[in-house]
Amino acid sequence: xxxxxxxxxxxxxxxxxxxxxxxxxxxxxxxxxxxxxxxxxxxxxxxxxxxxxxxxxxxxxxxxxxxxxxxxxxxxxxxxxxxxxxxxxxxxxxxxxxxxxxxxxxxxxxxxxxxxxxxxxxxxxxxxxxxxxxxxxxxxxxxxxxxxxxxxxxxxxxxxxxxxxxxxxxxxxxxxxxxxxxxxxxxxxxxxxxxxxxxxxxxxxxxxxxxxxxxxxxxxxxxxxxxxxxxxxxxxxxxxxxxxxxxxxxxxxxxxxxxxxxxxxxxxxxxxxxxxxxxxxxxxxxxxxxxxxxxxxxxxxxxxxxxxxxxxxxxxxxxxxxxxxxxxxxxxxxxxxxxxxxxxxxxxxxxxxxxxxxxxxxxxxxxxxxxxxxxxxxxxxxxxxxxxxxxxxxxxxxxxxxxxxxxxxxxxxxxxxxxxxxxxxxxxxxxxxxxxxxxxxxxxxxxxxxxxxxxxxxxxxxxxxxxxxxxxxxxxxxxxxxxxxxxxxxxxxxxxxxxxxxxxxxxxxxxxxxxxxxxxxxxxxxxxxxxxxxxx
Numbered sequence: 001x002x003x004x005x006x007x008x009x010x011x012x013x014x015x016x017x018x019x020x021x022x023x024x025x026x027x028x029x030x031x032x033x034x035x036x037x038x039x040x041x042x043x044x045x046x047x048x049x050x051x052x053x054x055x056x057x058x059x060x061x062x063x064x065x066x067x068x069x070x071x072x073x074x075x076x077x078x079x080x081x082x083x084x085x086x087x088x089x090x091x092x093x094x095x096x097x098x099x100x101x102x103x104x105x106x107x108x109x110x111x112x113x114x115x116x117x118x119x120x121x122x123x124x125x126x127x128x129x130x131x132x133x134x135x136x137x138x139x140x141x142x143x144x145x146x147x148x149x150x151x152x153x154x155x156x157x158x159x160x161x162x163x164x165x166x167x168x169x170x171x172x173x174x175x176x177x178x179x180x181x182x183x184x185x186x187x188x189x190x191x192x193x194x195x196x197x198x199x200x201x202x203x204x205x206x207x208x209x210x211x212x213x214x215x216x217x218x219x220x221x222x223x224x225x226x227x228x229x230x231x232x233x234x235x236x237x238x239x240x241x242x243x244x245x246x247x248x249x250x251x252x253x254x255x256x257x258x259x260x261x262x263x264x265x266x267x268x269x270x271x272x273x274x275x276x277x278x279x280x281x282x283x284x285x286x287x288x289x290x291x292x293x294x295x296x297x298x299x300x301x302x303x304x305x306x307x308x309x310x311x312x313x314x315x316x317x318x319x320x321x322x323x324x325x326x327x328x329x330x331x332x333x334x335x336x337x338x339x340x341x342x343x344x345x346x347x348x349x350x351x352x353x354x355x356x357x358x359x360x361x362x363x364x365x366x367x368x369x370x371x372x373x374x375x376x377x378x379x380x381x382x383x384x385x386x387x388x389x390x391x392x393x394x395x396x397x398x399x400x401x402x403x404x405x406x407x408x409x410x411x412x413x414x415x416x417x418x419x420x421x422x423x424x425x426x427x428x429x430x431x432x433x434x435x436x437x438x439x440x441x442x443x444x445x446x447x448x449x450x451x452x453x454x455x456x457x458x459x460x461x462x463x464x465x466x467x468x469x470x471x472x473x474x475x476x477x478x479x480x481x482x483x484x485x486x487x488x489x490x491x492x493x494x495x496x497x498x499x500x501x502x503x504x505x506x507x508x509x510x511x512x513x514x515x516x517x518x519x520x521x522x523x524x525x526x527x528x529x530x531x532x533x534x535x536x
Contacts, residue, residue, distance in 0.1 A: 003188060006155040006180035008086040010187070010226040012047070019044025021202060022231040024076050027249035029242060030235060034075065041076060043229075046083075053084035054152070061149030064089030067111060067163065071095040071118035071126065074212055074234040077139040079222070081117055082162075086180070088152035091160040093175075094213035097122055098482045103173075104129025110175045110377055111163055114146055157181040163377060164215060166310040172427060175377035176310050178215070185371040186219035186314035187227045189336055194322030196281045196302045199254070204230035207252035207279075209238035209261070210420070215310050220283070221256055240264050244273040255279045255301070258420030259286030259452045262295040262303065267450075274299055281321075286420065286452060289330045307332040307408065309394060315339055315371030316361035316392060318406050330408045332398070340364050342391065343400060356399045356409045360391035414506060416445040417453050423485050425506075428455060428477075432487075435476040437462045442496045444509035446489055446517060454488035454526065456513045458496060465492040470523035478532045488526040491516045 004010035014021065023046045028038040062068060068085055070092050072078035082092050093111045095104070095118075108130055116136040118126050126136050135144045155161070161180045165173040191199050206225050210217040212234070225232050233250045238261055247255060262284060268274075281302045287295070292303050308317040320333035335341055342350055343357030351357035362368035368390055375383040386392055395413035398406045411417070414425035425443040432441040438461045446456035463469040470490035478486060497505040497512065516522045 003184050004227060005157055005184070006086055006159075006161065007183050007223045007226060008050075008083050008155065010184065010223060011043070011050070011083050012087075014226055014229045015043040015047035018202060018229055019047065021229050022205075023226075024079065025205065025231050025233050025250055026235070027233075027246060029245040029249045031239075031242060032236060039076065046076075046080065049080050050083045050087065053080055054087045056143050057084055057088050057090065058152035060143040061146030062088060062090050062114060062143070063150035063152035064155075064159070066090040066115075066146060066148075066150050067093060067113045067160075069093040069095055069108075069111060069113040069116040069130075071097060071116065071122050072139065073097060073119065074208075074217075074236050075119075076234075078212055079232075079234075081139070086155055086161060089155045089159060090150075090152075091162055093163045094211075094218070096211065096213050096482070097125070098484070099125065099129065100480055100482055101125060101128035102480050103482065105131075106172055107165055107175070108134065110165075114148065115144070155180050157184070158374070160374070162218065164213060164218075164310055166422060173424070174379060174382060177374040177377050178310075178313070179374050182313045182371060182373065183219050183223045184227075186215065186308075186317075187223035189314040189317055189319075190220040190224040191228050193304070193319055197254075197283070197304050197319075197321035199228060199230070202229040204228065204254055205233060205250060205252045206230055206254040206256065207233035207235065207247060207250055208256035209235040210256055210258065215308070215313070216256065216258075216285075219314065238264075240268055244271065244277065247277040247279055248273065252277065252279050255282045255284075257282065257284045259284060259288060259291070260419040260450060262287050263291050263450045263452075266291060266294055266298065270298075277301075285332070286417065288449075288452070289328050293327055305330075305332050307396070307406065309396075311373045311386065312361060312392060312394065313371050313373065315363045316341075316394070320405075323403075323405060325403075325405050332406050332408050334404050334406070338364050340368075343398060348389070354399055354401060356397050358412050359394045359396050359398050359406075360389075361394060362391050411445075414443075416443070416455050418445075418448070418455060418484055419451045421484050423455060428457065428481060428485055428487065431477045431480040431485075432457060432459065432473065434480075435473055438473070440496055442504055442506075442509055443487070444506065444513050446510075446513045448488070448526075451488075455485065456489040456491070456516075456522070457487035458491050458493050458509065458512070460495060461492060463492065467523045467525075467528075471525055471528055474525060474529055475532060483529070483532060486525075486529050486532060488524070488529065489513070489517070489522045490525060491522040 023043045024041040026038045163175045208221045304321045306319040318333040325331040342360045363370040397409040416423040428443045429441045440460035442458045445453040448454040474486045497508045
């Protein structure tokens, strides 16, 4: 059977073939505030609601080429609006509810949406971050006529399906244009994984606590399940206390998380509930090698590792499913067939087998960008730079063995990977530099046993070297930065490490951060910043 043309086409095929199959599931044990009894929505019932919404969007003029921002979290409304808009040929901009107004204003400037659909509890954020000229409605409200009416049309494979924002090494997040083929291609890779991750049509139930403004949940879980007639268990948040009852009660056969979640679950006291589930594997990129061994031994649930970026989609991707490798190593698996790759040094020369190098990737064949992102919206220079020399430069340093298995080493870009979130060091630095009394800032990742990495800030300031001043500093930055971007560690220093050309020596920062932690010269704000979660 041929691949679907779009996510809506994947949904439509399953809804037509098996309208009785469950599409969206949440058990009562999830304790969702908007659905305390849980829910179970079949493909056929969802298709009726999607058809009604599609007709309303089409009549209001939100057709091919329109772009609608959705702040609907992981609720059923998100899927209904996404599929209805996709059916019209329109694109979505899924929004993070934890954005600060300044961050949202940046995304609105880049995306320029025609409409914002949001939950009532996020009205204050929408009011502060969305231009007054952009109409906004609550789910279920009447749609305002589009300011620029567009006719609805069946989506094509290269048409924009979604605009997802991703942190880069050049400061503010960039808007990645993702086509319908991008999502279908990601899903096709996902549902064809081998070994313990092999999937069966009309039988899988995939549970994810990951947000649908990330490609993992939107491309793998959502589009993948629609493609094979599977069900989606979309959780708003991860809850360690509820985790195993939810996994069991939902009937999940596939569980998604990121590296931080297994680390948290390992800290829980043993409970018989952790063995009652029927999940076959845990798809969890970024797990610490030792945590993986401990998790699998305790919970008897294999962890499947992988690697991809928003930009690389399902073409530049690796996976451990179906492969054996030495235990205790951070293996991210083998490349998907059709992915060409190189590991290179700083001069762009190929490194020897087993040696670390930056990963460059592209698609084989006549179109090296097939299946990748379509570009950064409004930033052709950054797009061209990312594809310099005909290869996509990932910024990730890896090694590869004789069997073709990749092992993650480090990140070349200025990125901190905290609890699965990519954080731009430059964005955090810009916010901290504007704080009173600060003359210079450098931000780097520091290893964290639970979160994978934590934000570590070196600050040159006339402030006193004290925990109180460190906390006051991040309080001053809180209105501009989401909670997870605020530094967990702050060290006051007289100067930053600079090279002969006065360029910041970022490689040295990581070593200096580790030394400061070991010597007790950094202020630990990881717990104290919890009170700033709702700031801004």
